[in-house]
Amino acid sequence: MAIDPVLLMQVEIMNQYINNKKITIQEFLSIDDKYRLLDYIRAGYEPFHLMGDEGILNEIEEYIDSAMII
Secondary structure (H helix, E strand, O other), rough: OOOOOOHHHHHHHHHHHHHHHHHOOOHHHHHHHHOOOHHHHHHHHHHHHOOHHHHHHHHHHHHHHHHHOO
């Protein structure tokens, strides 16, 4: 059975985000409901898989910041 690389990235980035922000999984899920972060990671998988976790987290922060402006 093959592991879905997109799902693997989503889980890894979710865990990194939770640890970096020092939030609970429930808080992450609330943020995901608002900003659709897991969908964003899925949509951005192709360029993201060339970045490190820190680069992806920076992209997510920029995505959230730009969504808050609208």
